[in-house]
Amino acid sequence: MKAIILKQAYTPPSYEEFVLKKEENKVKIKLIASALNHRDLWIIKGQYAGIKYPIVLGSDGIGTYRGEKVIINPGQNWGFNENVQSKNFKILGLPDNGTFGDFIYTESKYIHPKPEHLTDFEAAALPLGGLTAYRALFSRAKIQKKEKILISGIGGGVALFAMQFALATGLEVYVSSSSNKKIEKAISLGAKDGINYTRENWHKDLLNRSGGIDIIVDSAAGTTFNNYLKLINPGGRIVIYGGTQGNIQNLSPQILFWKQATLLGSTMGSEKDFIEMLRFVNKYKIKPILDSLYNIEDINIALKKMEEGKQFGKIVLKNN
Amino acid sequence: MKAIILKQAYTPPSYEEFVLKKEENKVKIKLIASALNHRDLWIIKGQYAGIKYPIVLGSDGIGTYRGEKVIINPGQNWGFNENVQSKNFKILGLPDNGTFGDFIYTESKYIHPKPEHLTDFEAAALPLGGLTAYRALFSRAKIQKKEKILISGIGGGVALFAMQFALATGLEVYVSSSSNKKIEKAISLGAKDGINYTRENWHKDLLNRSGGIDIIVDSAAGTTFNNYLKLINPGGRIVIYGGTQGNIQNLSPQILFWKQATLLGSTMGSEKDFIEMLRFVNKYKIKPILDSLYNIEDINIALKKMEEGKQFGKIVLKNN
Known part of the structure; x- marks a missing residue:
């Protein structure tokens, strides 16, 4: 598949071919769109512990699974204590391969129906920030x-x-x-x-x-x-x-x-937080505010915009 | 009555005659014992807003009312929000005359039966710290x-x-x-x-x-x-x-x-906190730890001990 790959810290990621390994006990999602978070920038700058290379970046994503549009909870393995995440907690895009690609494997419990009132791009902007x-x-x-x-x-x-x-x-x-x-x-x-x-x-x-x-x-x-x-x-x-x-x-x-x-x-959120957030967004028909939309291969232009801090709303990437 | 009076900041308080005015809608308690708090020291050092002179010092006290031994809640006018005290919240010993004297006037809702498992001196040590x-x-x-x-x-x-x-x-x-x-x-x-x-x-x-x-x-x-x-x-x-x-x-x-x-x-506590604290102390038969006991006229020796920070437990004053 094609994906945004980070090969080492302090170098711009690139859009290229990547062999995504099949993972048992996970479902394969065909991704439609994704969105940037500051976390992506920090990972590129090497400011996260436990970085391994090469890695597919990206925490936010929306795609299709068995013909249904789904939104992915990027906060995984929270654990049983609602007060705080467990040591196994991780966010898509590090250490697991993330959402800036054609496909992603994730556990089925982390996918949820896309809110119907949202466009694909709005839905892609919701997960981690929401x-x-x-x-x-x-x-x-x-x-x-x-x-x-x-x-x-x-x-x-x-x-x-x-x-x-x-x-x-x-x-x-x-x-x-x-x-x-x-x-x-x-x-x-x-x-x-x-x-x-x-x-x-x-x-x-x-x-x-x-x-x-x-x-x-x-x-x-x-x-x-x-x-x-x-x-x-x-x-x-x-x-x-x-x-x-x-x-x-x-x-x-x-x-x-x-x-x-x-x-x-406070950081990120539990699975309960994510489900309640989706319920809240559906109830009040909240639409994420989008700053801009880029084709996925223009990732470095999009990242530059985020780094300059001029955006108002989420920066969304559209898959080819 | 005799009481510990502060006449101005930065001067030692003195044990002397004081005319305590009768107050309507309040009950008169004959005090048996009281206890020191750091607050008393800070008031003497002028580190509290709204000081008026002369004033009877003291927040902690125990006494008798209609033949029953009672403990006094020094935190008064908390208000209706359990999360935070109202602007009218005040602690005995400033601006109202406090517990270091023969008598005190206070609203009847602030007096509670003395815990039976406590001596008078232990009970005197409990209110503000507890x-x-x-x-x-x-x-x-x-x-x-x-x-x-x-x-x-x-x-x-x-x-x-x-x-x-x-x-x-x-x-x-x-x-x-x-x-x-x-x-x-x-x-x-x-x-x-x-x-x-x-x-x-x-x-x-x-x-x-x-x-x-x-x-x-x-x-x-x-x-x-x-x-x-x-x-x-x-x-x-x-x-x-x-x-x-x-x-x-x-x-x-x-x-x-x-x-x-x-x-x-967190500071002090509400009326609910005080009532729950008393219930807890009664349930678990908790006995305040006393550092030392002084006669009320030895107030300045007692204050010096507190200022030196050598005490382990409450410093109690015994009325004459």
Whole structure:
């Protein structure tokens, strides 16, 4: 088959012939489309433990199995504890071959009917980002109708799913970004307000405008994370699913305990999370926001777009 | 009446005559004994907002009301949200006059029968520390039988209650201290193991000895707090109820999200927490650990002992 192959770290992956080995106890899915995640970039940069080469990249995918369109749960072997993944947990695209190819083998329990209200490309964009946002909001932060939520870095896949899920649940959604254009787009999609976090004292401004935030969903962390503690209401929760800005500094224990605040690490999600996420997306007819669509052989153009961080929504790859 | 009065910050309080005003809608308790909390020290040092002078200090107390011995819940006006205290929440001893005197006025809903298995002095030691430990462990960390818990700074009132509550619940208890003597005492009381946190790489040592910790209860925070993230098991929780070592630094978001870890700020407790704490203490016949007993007029000797941090257990004051 043809697939996007990574042969070694720090080199661009290439679209070429690849012999995909048949695997017992797994079903073979003919893939239609896939989507990029930041994880793909990090793997290419060698920032993941346990990389083996050559590997077919890709975590998100949709395809056909026995004539039915199916969506694949990329989070596998979660284990029996809903609170945390087991040591055997893995995500498609490393160490197992992933979704950027003509075919993939996966266990049948990880395939689910494609949501009917979605196009193939929308469905391809859903799995990993949808799963991550769902777990962060529902299993971890336990969001409630009418609460106020701030979603940082709007435009990223998980952040946009978080916004859509929060809006569908009836929360008041605030967003942040370094791009005013992305903030405007988020407001046009239903966010109440947004703030450019490159402005000085942005958190004081947002505190005034929002009257305080109940939940923050963040993937940046870093030196300004401590402002979140000032921004949240008593009893507030902050969910962290990434750390692009590095370690958290200057976190006040006094604010933390006096506000009875909660910091929640969250990543990916369980099989239960995935099934509930699909049910939620079907119930509220949520449509993933697509930034762009590329032919699979244009993978390196697509990756460059992701690396520049200019996208608003998911970058989708279409198979030949 | 006679009482311990603070007339201004940074000056030692004194035992002297004080006219306690009658308050409508409150009951008058004749106090038998009281106990010290770090809060009293901080108030004396002017580190609390909203201090008014003169004030009768003291949060913990036990006394008699209509011939019955009663214990007083010092956490008042919590409000209707179990997740966090209301803006009206207050603790006896500031801004309301506290327990270090012959009498106190308080609302009748805050008095409860003294646990029968406790002496008057043991009962006096229970309220604020027991409440704080109970909320941290049960309402916040939701401890479960057979989990492994690390309690830092053993010897302090809340830390010892946390140890006793965790042991009664069937957890495996580890402690830390800068004093080997305190660690030995904790082990003699049922802790499985303990570690001196002044040793380099103590967390690696404890990781080896314990096989990983599920819950950490901490009141220090500071620059070494980040070691806790390395020490906890996947799905672990860290409860923070104090911050004597200052702001938290260098917290890794990656460890936080990959371990699905949870940081929980916790302080004092609700009326529900207090009632449940009393029920728990009665059920398991828990006896507060007393460090020492002073006559109320020796308040400044007692405060000095607390300030030096040499106590193991609660410091109790006996009324004349």
